[in-house]
Amino acid sequence: MYFVDVILPIPVENAFTYRISEAEYSFIKPGMRLAVPFGKSKIYTSLAIRVHQEEPRIYEAKEIEQILDEVPVVHQAQLNFWKWMASYYMATLGEIMRAALPGAFLLESETIIKKLSNDNAEEYLDSLDDESLLILKTFKDQSILRISEVMQVLDKKKVLPSINRLIDLNLVALDQEIYEAYKPKLVKYVRLTKEYEQEANMHIALDELNRAPKQRELLLNYFSIQARAKKPIKAKELQEQSGASSAQLKALVSKGIFETYKIKKDRIVYSGKEDSAVKQLNTQQENALKEIKASYDSHEVCLLHGVTASGKTEVYVNLIKEYLAEGKQVLYLLPEIALTTQLVSRLQEFFGNQLSVYHSKYSVHERVEVWNNVLNKASKAQLVLGARSALFLPFENLGLVVVDEEHESSYKQYDPAPRYQARDASIVLAFQQGAKVLLGSATPSLETYYNASTGKYGLVTMKERYGNILMPENSIIDIQDKYRKKRMTGHFSDDLLRAITDALDLGEQVILFQNRRGYSPILECNTCGHAPQCPNCDVSLTFHKHRSQLRCHYCGYHIAMLQKCMACGSEELDTKGFGTEQVEVELKELYPEYNIGRMDSDTTRGKYGFEKIITAFEQGEVDILVGTQMLTKGLDFRNVTLVGILNADSMLNIPDFRAHERSFQLIQQVSGRAGRTQKRGTVLIQSYNPHHQILQQVSTNAYEKMYHEQLEERHVYKYPPFCRTIKITLKHRDFQKIEESSVWLGQALKNVFKDQVLGPEPPPVSRIRNEYYRNILIKIPRKQSLEKTKKAILKIRSSFLSISQYRSVKIVLDVDNY
Numbered sequence: 137m138y139f140v141d142v143i144l145p146i147p148v149e150n151a152f153t154y155r156i157s158e159a160e161y162s163f164i165k166p167g168m169r170l171a172v173p174f175g176k177s178k179i180y181t182s183l184a185i186r187v188h189q190e191e192p193r194i195y196e197a198k199e200i201e202q203i204l205d206e207v208p209v210v211h212q213a214q215l216n217f218w219k220w221m222a223s224y225y226m227a228t229l230g231e232i233m234r235a236a237l238p239g240a241f242l243l244e245s246e247t248i249i250k251k252l253s254n255d256n257a258e259e260y261l262d263s264l265d266d267e268s269l270l271i272l273k274t275f276k277d278q279s280i281l282r283i284s285e286v287m288q289v290l291d292k293k294k295v296l297p298s299i300n301r302l303i304d305l306n307l308v309a310l311d312q313e314i315y316e317a318y319k320p321k322l323v324k325y326v327r328l329t330k331e332y333e334q335e336a337n338m339h340i341a342l343d344e345l346n347r348a349p350k351q352r353e354l355l356l357n358y359f360s361i362q363a364r365a366k367k368p369i370k371a372k373e374l375q376e377q378s379g380a381s382s383a384q385l386k387a388l389v390s391k392g393i394f395e396t397y398k399i400k401k402d403r404i405v406y407s408g409k410e411d412s413a414v415k416q417l418n419t420q421q422e423n424a425l426k427e428i429k430a431s432y433d434s435h436e437v438c439l440l441h442g443v444t445a446s447g448k449t450e451v452y453v454n455l456i457k458e459y460l461a462e463g464k465q466v467l468y469l470l471p472e473i474a475l476t477t478q479l480v481s482r483l484q485e486f487f488g489n490q491l492s493v494y495h496s497k498y499s500v501h502e503r504v505e506v507w508n509n510v511l512n513k514a515s516k517a518q519l520v521l522g523a524r525s526a527l528f529l530p531f532e533n534l535g536l537v538v539v540d541e542e543h544e545s546s547y548k549q550y551d552p553a554p555r556y557q558a559r560d561a562s563i564v565l566a567f568q569q570g571a572k573v574l575l576g577s578a579t580p581s582l583e584t585y586y587n588a589s590t591g592k593y594g595l596v597t598m599k600e601r602y603g604n605i606l607m608p609e610n611s612i613i614d615i616q617d618k619y620r621k622k623r624m625t626g627h628f629s630d631d632l633l634r635a636i637t638d639a640l641d642l643g644e645q646v647i648l649f650q651n652r653r654g655y656s657p658i659l660e661c662n663t664c665g666h667a668p669q670c671p672n673c674d675v676s677l678t679f680h681k682h683r684s685q686l687r688c689h690y691c692g693y694h695i696a697m698l699q700k701c702m703a704c705g706s707e708e709l710d711t712k713g714f715g716t717e718q719v720e721v722e723l724k725e726l727y728p729e730y731n732i733g734r735m736d737s738d739t740t741r742g743k744y745g746f747e748k749i750i751t752a753f754e755q756g757e758v759d760i761l762v763g764t765q766m767l768t769k770g771l772d773f774r775n776v777t778l779v780g781i782l783n784a785d786s787m788l789n790i791p792d793f794r795a796h797e798r799s800f801q802l803i804q805q806v807s808g809r810a811g812r813t814q815k816r817g818t819v820l821i822q823s824y825n826p827h828h829q830i831l832q833q834v835s836t837n838a839y840e841k842m843y844h845e846q847l848e849e850r851h852v853y854k855y856p857p858f859c860r861t862i863k864i865t866l867k868h869r870d871f872q873k874i875e876e877s878s879v880w881l882g883q884a885l886k887n888v889f890k891d892q893v894l895g896p897e898p899p900p901v902s903r904i905r906n907e908y909y910r911n912i913l914i915k916i917p918r919k920q921s922l923e924k925t926k927k928a929i930l931k932i933r934s935s936f937l938s939i940s941q942y943r944s945v946k947i948v949l950d951v952d953n954y
């Protein structure tokens with residue numbers, strides 16, 4: 137008898153064994169997908185990991201349904217990586233498989249598919265087999281179907297390959313796609329021809345146009361726009377301002393006065409200089425590149441610590457080139473693809489078709505395409521740019537991993553399991569494949585900088601900004617003092633307002649940062665003090681003015697804005713605290729003649745949400761951009777000279793051992809958006825605690841000082857990098873049960889780990905979606921075996937779950953929690 141062990145994409149500890157025939161036994165290789173029955177009537181896509189002849193003892197092996205691949209879709213290398221991840225992050229192989237494989241690889245009976253209206257459908261129909269045609273017909277008037285329904289209609293279970301084919305042909309899609317591929321758009325611009333740039337010729341032109349008033353108007357408008365701001369002028373903008381038609385603009389082009397040109401909408405270059413794709417490295421960058429390569433003689437990992445706008449990207453690019461030239465694969469990890477259309481197009485210019493982008497929110501179609509290209513080592517996917525899930529692509533010949541903005545906490549996956557840290561996991565991946573890792577940041581994480589300082593990683597620094605531009609000038613504004621002296625207008629100090637006005641007068645742009653969205657986080661009754669709370673969560677509702685709603689930021693619950701207090705009926709409702717929306721509203725009143733944009737998760741929903749706002753700002757259509765931490769992620773704007781931070785305190789006061797480190801990073805990164813070209817930038821930080829050490833360190837760019845001070849605290853209070861941590865979260869709908877069970881678990885852990893256990897305690901928001909939360913933190917000293925610690929924790933978890941009244945409590949394990 138022959139058997140195959142498979143991983144099922146569900147959270148069970150063990151692999152499952154199925155029966156196969158002798159022919160299947162010799163055909164199936166580890167890494168191939170098999171459709172298998174599971175439970176009463178479900179069909180899952182599973183992954184073969186081993187064929188053998190040992191009959192399972194505990195249960196009778198069922199037969200597999202079908203083999204879905206002719207060759208493996210993952211290599212043994214991935215299976216090894218998955219095993220490491222499962223064990224390190226205390227997850228199951230099934231959970232890793234679900235995170236790793238593109239959704240289209242994991243069709244199962246519960247998957248919902250939808251029919252696409254495809255213009256080329258007719259063409260394909262001839263090439264389809266009867267079964268696929270039948271599946272298409274099954275849709276009839278419905279737009280979506282469960283795969284199990286297809287199975288029912290066709291009265292057979294072997295439908296997955298046909299559905300896969302339909303997905304490949306773009307006739308059918310999974311019902312979960314959000315984004316389309318990123319395609320840069322071209323925007324048309326107008327400028328004077330060389331000949332007419334000279335003033336003398338200009339006068340002649342104006343005279344000549346005396347009898348074509350509309351064209352003359354166009355030309356005059358061109359001058360006035362140019363006088364206002366030195367930026368490329370869009371054809372559309374010019375036409376609209378002049379009330380002219382495109383024919384009239386064309387006439388000026390054919391007269392040789394204007395010429396039009398196109399720029400990819402995210403490649404706008406100010407000050408009239410054309411960027412060429414290939415850049416000459418400056419000395420600092422050359423040296424950095426050399427030092428990084430030298431460090432690889434003795435290190436696997438190197439940290440590039442380069443201040444904001446030092447030109448780290450160009451260093452990455454040059455290093456990547458060398459690995460590609462050797463025929464190696466390169467992985468470029470980013471914290472958040474949606475925010476980095478700028479970088480994508482910059483890299484596309486360098487690497488053309490060697491570059492693929494992998495995004496868990498791209499269409500299934502594209503994800504599968506990139507996956508297969510990597511699997512087949514196609515030249516198209518030699519360099520892959522992706523967010524954390526790109527780690528799982530089937531690399532086999534990886535030479536280099538670049539982790540850009542390595543300090544970003546979004547490299548950590550929160551939910552669902554596996555709760556991995558992509559930066560850390562990439563180091564293991566690289567090690568398994570004999571590749572090198574480059575971590576880059578202007579504000580490295582404490583953990584990374586510690587590893588670099590102690591010699592575990594190489595360390596290369598770039599202290600100057602590219603092009604001899606100075607770091608922005610920082611000042612801290614004491615708003616308590618300003619309030620007392622009545623020098624505040626809304627949430628703006630007189631100093632900040634003056635700086636904004638000055639920048640706008642010069643045609644420059646401004647970024648304002650407020651780490652909270654909505655209008656106001658608390659609505660309070662002046663009479664009785666009641667503040668409306670979310671019924672499902674333990675937080676107050678945030679007021680969103682534009683929508684006239686009160687919303688919960690944890691569960692999405694919302695109601696219409698109240699006219700009266702729910703408790704006492706008083707009409708005197710007051711708002712406390714402020715978010716980006718309020719800043720925007722105030723700005724619109726203060727600067728009615730300017731365009732204000734807002735970038736937070738309320739304004740960036742939908743397909744091209746981020747892109748639209750970033751592009752509008754880049755093109756100068758928006759003068760002031762207000763936003764949350766989304767603004768910080770490595771954006772490269774050229775006309776921003778002022779960055780204002782409206783209230784630095786809210787970040788500093790978050791109860792978390794990383795809060796100070798994170799505040800430093802956040803403020804330093806937003807500040808880094810100012811004055812990246814030519815003119816030195818200004819950063820104004822408003823705070824009630826102007827003497828806070830972190831603000832002092834930010835304003836003097838004292839990274840090292842911050843590092844040493846924070847490291848000292850971590851040492852004293854025993855936190856990473858001196859300890860590892862595992863956070864255990866318990867969740868249950870019953871308050872009594874969560875209290876009792878968390879105390880039980882805490883005590884059981886304390887019996888083994890003594891005072892290394894903190895808690896249980898309720899987190900700041902201790903109830904979300906009607907579930908109560910309790911956290912327990914275990915600190916594991918460096919010299920204690922992580923392996924044994926985890927084993928002990930799992931054992932205690934088993935005992936916990938064997939207590940019948942606790943069985944329904946959910947336990948979440950988070951290794952190296954963030």
Ligand SMILES: Nc1ncnc2c1ncn2[C@@H]1O[C@H](COP(=O)(O)OP(=O)(O)OP(=O)(O)O)[C@@H](O)[C@H]1O
Pocket residue numbers: 415416417418421442443444445446447448449450577578602770771772808812
């Ligand atoms: N060698 C070069 N030649 C021409 N321009 C360069 C060169 N190096 C960097 N630049 C320009 O300098 C600016 C800053 O570079 P880049 O965005 O790579 O900085 P960074 O170090 O990644 O900054 P941040 O950490 O803030 O993201 C960019 O506009 C880039 O085009």
Ligand SMILES: [Zn+2]
Pocket residue numbers: 670671672673688689690691692693905
């Ligand atoms: Zn809620």
